[in-house]
Amino acid sequence: xxxxxxxxxxxxxxxxxxxxxxxITDKTWPVGEKIPNEAELSQLFDVGRNTVREAIRVLxxxxxxxxxxxxxxxxxxxxxxSEVMRQISTSGLREHxxxxxxxxxxxxxxxxxxxxxSDLRKIQKALKNRGEINDSSxxxxxxxxxxxxxxxxxxxxxNEAMKALYRYFSLSVQQNLHHVLSLKDLPEPNLAAHQxxxxxxxxxxxxxxxxxxxxxxxxxxxxxxxx
Amino acid sequence: xxxxxxxxxxxxxxxxxxxxxxxITDKTWPVGEKIPNEAELSQLFDVGRNTVREAIRVLxxxxxxxxxxxxxxxxxxxxxxSEVMRQISTSGLREHxxxxxxxxxxxxxxxxxxxxxSDLRKIQKALKNRGEINDSSxxxxxxxxxxxxxxxxxxxxxNEAMKALYRYFSLSVQQNLHHVLSLKDLPEPNLAAHQxxxxxxxxxxxxxxxxxxxxxxxxxxxxxxxx
DNA sequence: CGTCATTTGTGCGTATGTATA
DNA sequence: GTATACATACGCACAAATGAC
Numbered sequence: 454x455x456x457x458x459x460x461x462x463x464x465x466x467x468x469x470x471x472x473x474x475x476x477i478t479d480k481t482w483p484v485g486e487k488i489p490n491e492a493e494l495s496q497l498f499d500v501g502r503n504t505v506r507e508a509i510r511v512l513x514x515x516x517x518x519x520x521x522x523x524x525x526x527x528x529x530x531x532x533x534x535s536e537v538m539r540q541i542s543t544s545g546l547r548e549h550x551x552x553x554x555x556x557x558x559x560x561x562x563x564x565x566x567x568x569x570x571s572d573l574r575k576i577q578k579a580l581k582n583r584g585e586i587n588d589s590s591x592x593x594x595x596x597x598x599x600x601x602x603x604x605x606x607x608x609x610x611x612n613e614a615m616k617a618l619y620r621y622f623s624l625s626v627q628q629n630l631h632h633v634l635s636l637k638d639l640p641e642p643n644l645a646a647h648q649x650x651x652x653x654x655x656x657x658x659x660x661x662x663x664x665x666x667x668x669x670x671x672x673x674x675x676x677x678x679x680x
Numbered sequence: 681x682x683x684x685x686x687x688x689x690x691x692x693x694x695x696x697x698x699x700x701x702x703x704i705t706d707k708t709w710p711v712g713e714k715i716p717n718e719a720e721l722s723q724l725f726d727v728g729r730n731t732v733r734e735a736i737r738v739l740x741x742x743x744x745x746x747x748x749x750x751x752x753x754x755x756x757x758x759x760x761x762s763e764v765m766r767q768i769s770t771s772g773l774r775e776h777x778x779x780x781x782x783x784x785x786x787x788x789x790x791x792x793x794x795x796x797x798s799d800l801r802k803i804q805k806a807l808k809n810r811g812e813i814n815d816s817s818x819x820x821x822x823x824x825x826x827x828x829x830x831x832x833x834x835x836x837x838x839n840e841a842m843k844a845l846y847r848y849f850s851l852s853v854q855q856n857l858h859h860v861l862s863l864k865d866l867p868e869p870n871l872a873a874h875q876x877x878x879x880x881x882x883x884x885x886x887x888x889x890x891x892x893x894x895x896x897x898x899x900x901x902x903x904x905x906x907x
Numbered sequence: 908c909g910t911c912a913t914t915t916g917t918g919c920g921t922a923t924g925t926a927t928a
Numbered sequence: 929g930t931a932t933a934c935a936t937a938c939g940c941a942c943a944a945a946t947g948a949c
Contacts, residue, residue: 464749465937466737490914501938503730506915510693510734511741515762516769522691522915523946534769535742537848538761542743544841551790552841559782614771614779621764624757691916717934728918733935749935750925 469498469508477517478531487525488518542625547677553626554670556619557603561662564609565654572609573655579605580651585644602647606654642669696725696735704744705758714752715745769852774904780853781897783846784830788889791836792881799836800882806832807878812871829874833881869896 473488482488491509495502509526512518512533519529541552564572579602584595600623607619646669653661703709716724721732736753739745739760746756768779791799806829811822827850834846873896880888 464935470741492914495938503733503939504937506730507734507737509915511738514697514738514742516766520915521946522944523913525914525946532848532851534765534848535762537844538765539743540844541841542761544839544844548839548841551786551839552845555782555786555842559778559785563778612771612775612778614768614775615782617764617767617771618779621759621761624759693916719934722918728916730918731916747935748926750933751927752934 465500465504466507466511469500469504470511472498473508473512474517474533477512477528480531482528484528484531486528488528490525538621547674549622549626550670550674550677553622554666554674556615556622557606557670558663558666560607560610560615560619561650561654561666562659563612563615564606565657565659565662567611568609568654572605576602576605576609576651576654580647583644583647606650609654692727692731693734693738696727696731697738699725700735700739701744701760704755707758709755711755711758713755715755717752765848774901776849776853777897777901777904780849781893781901783842783849784833784897785890785893787834787837787842787846788877788881788893789886790839790842791833792884792886792889794838795836795881799832803829803832803836803878803881807874810871810874833877836881 476482476488488494489497491502491505494505494509498505509518509520513520513526515533515535517528517530517533518526520526541549564576568576579598583598583602604619604623607616610616646665650662650665650669653665700715703715709715715721718729718732718736721736722729725732736745736747740747740753742760742762744755744757744760745753747753768776791803795803806825810825810829831846831850834843837843873892877889877892877896880892
């Protein structure tokens with residue numbers, strides 16, 4: 454029979470993870486504190502030691518805890534990076550595109566001021582290879598080529614943090630692609646707009662590059678805001 | 681004796697996690713694929729079932745895998761969000777501040793165009809409470825009040841994804857604070873600069889707000905670029 | 908320097924809940 | 929409805945690492 458009220462049964466481990474997380478953000482166990490050992494936690498939460506271990510392992514992998522064999526487990530951070538990413542990916546399509554716009558816009562600006570000749574060659578090559586959407590054999594392939602162009606721009610920022618963040622977004626967007634493609638009247642930036650962006654970067658015109666991105670993505674965001 | 685070559689011994693679980701991650705990014709197990717069951721993985725990696733379970737739990741929590749009791753475990757994503765955040769937080773101080781600047785700048789721009797009267801009141805209140813650095817009893821307290829002001833601006837963007845990302849950064853910056861404070865000649869934006877930012881937001885001047893943020897943070901970034 | 912208690916690491920066996928054929 | 933496959937959870941035992949004495 455189980456519980457007809459709850460649609461999904463939450464695994465015990467997830468409950469333990471939540472309780473541990475709460476105890477940390479609560480500052481019951483402040484950063485630097487050594488938390489009780491596995492046997493004690495097992496009693497405290499009334500679960501098996503294996504369950505406690507799985508919960509600790511998850512939090513340790515996300516950076517909140519550090520486990521030292523033979524010593525103990527210590528609190529290292531109050532924030533869970535994977536929670537941040539979860540919130541981002543569960544946010545709406547408009548919010549998602551706004552973040553993407555923010556990344557592209559700044560990347561374009563940085564690329565304009567600090568791209569090397571080698572960077573510019575790579576961007577131009579990617580632009581040439583991209584072509585127009587009707588040139589492509591399949592939509593998936595075109596999207597993939599389009600992403601290569603945008604990735605080349607991000608590379609030119611020479612900012613590892615920005616590259617990592619953009620990598621996550623481009624894949625995330627790719628996953629939500631069918632949502633976007635179903636909106637038939639969504640404005641799609643053409644080759645000319647992309648060329649304009651490249652020209653601004655090549656000319657070292659940071660403001661122009663930013664405006665080019667804005668004119669490319671703003672219409673999409675506006676459309677999404679209406680929904 | 682162990683292995684004198686490796687400073688730290690890597691737990692078996694971490695090795696299994698890496699191998700699983702590789703098999704996924706390799707596309708050996710593409711997205712949607714059902715991976716072997718725990719007993720098979722236990723044999724494949726020559727480790728106990730518990731070890732496999734802990735590894736699967738970690739990857740499931742980070743969104744790469746989905747575990748369905750009574751059915752099996754499926755690949756859901758090729759990217760690990762916590763890896764992205766790890767890369768971001770291990771990047772340099774300059775790269776970190778550039779991302780922060782990007783967030784603040786866009787938030788200010790959005791706040792200028794879509795902040796409600798209630799948002800503005802909260803920002804103004806936080807600004808009044810912030811004061812100057814010499815007014816404060818301790819530096820930590822001042823930093824905390826300064827963050828409240830910037831958080832109020834982010835809130836006004838009404839973008840949950842942006843708020844989540846900024847929350848992570850503000851705490852991350854707070855943790856690296858001692859690094860920044862040791863650089864004595866680092867330019868610190870004063871109250872007047874913050875007032876200017878608020879005025880631009882209140883006036884609905886998106887470009888002015890963006891410029892205000894730029895003049896606040898750009899000197900710090902330039903300083904960090906010299907190092 | 909070694910001994911010993913503590914703590915995490917690893918593995919195995921077993922019973923139970925759940926989905927699918 | 930039943931059987932089977934699978935994940936869930938627990939408990940126990942021993943190994944390995946650490947820190948204190």
